[in-house]
Amino acid sequence: MPGYILTGAPGSGKTAxxxxxxxxxxxxVEEAATDVIALHQALGLPEPWREPDFAERVLDLQRRRRRRAEMFGDDVVFHDRSPVCTLALCRHLGMTPPSALLDEIEGMTTERxxxxxxxxxxVEATAARRISFEESIxxxxxxxxxxxxxxFDLVDVPAGPxxxxxxxxxxxxxxxxxxKAPT
Structure with missing residues (x-):
């Protein structure tokens, strides 16, 4: 399955x-962290990203969504974020990344x-996005x-329409x- 990852700072326009x-x-393939945050906030946990198992919860949802994406066969699939984003979040929050996350990144071979x-x-603030523009940079x-x-091979998508x-x-x-097409 050919796949491509969309990433960037919160509020950069990935979802649009x-x-x-x-x-x-x-x-x-939908982004996972925002959904994990929204669910746990709805369950009464105001800052779930501060919980020690937050990265594991995000990784688990990412894995399930990736497995479902396999049904698309040879279609080009676009992923809103990836486990590498979860590692970046761990680094940004000063959290130790779980070994399962590092293993998942090591095993990523198709979406490069x-x-x-x-x-x-x-940056527009939301219940899940509580980051200033300066912090987003x-x-x-x-x-x-x-x-x-x-x-990974990065392709720049500059700001614009x-x-x-x-x-x-x-x-x-x-x-x-x-x-990649055969000649």
């Missing part, structure tokens, strides 16, 4: 890009191209460094598939 790609007919969605110059650097250290960002991603995917 993912929704556009989905509406255009591409299978998508990462679209690094750059910040738009602001630091987090963006942690994400980029973590992906580079893990050996949604249609332009989606076009950048589609053109890159088309170019990558043309290179």
């Amino acid at each position: 890009i993912l929704r556009h790609l989905e509406v255009d007919g591409h299978p998508v 191209t990462v679209f690094f969605v750059r910040n738009q110059g602001f 630091v987090f963006e650097r942690v994400h980029e460094l973590t992906y580079r250290e893990a050996g 949604l249609a332009t960002r989606v076009a950048t991603i589609k053109q890159t995917v088309d170019r990558l598939h043309a290179v």
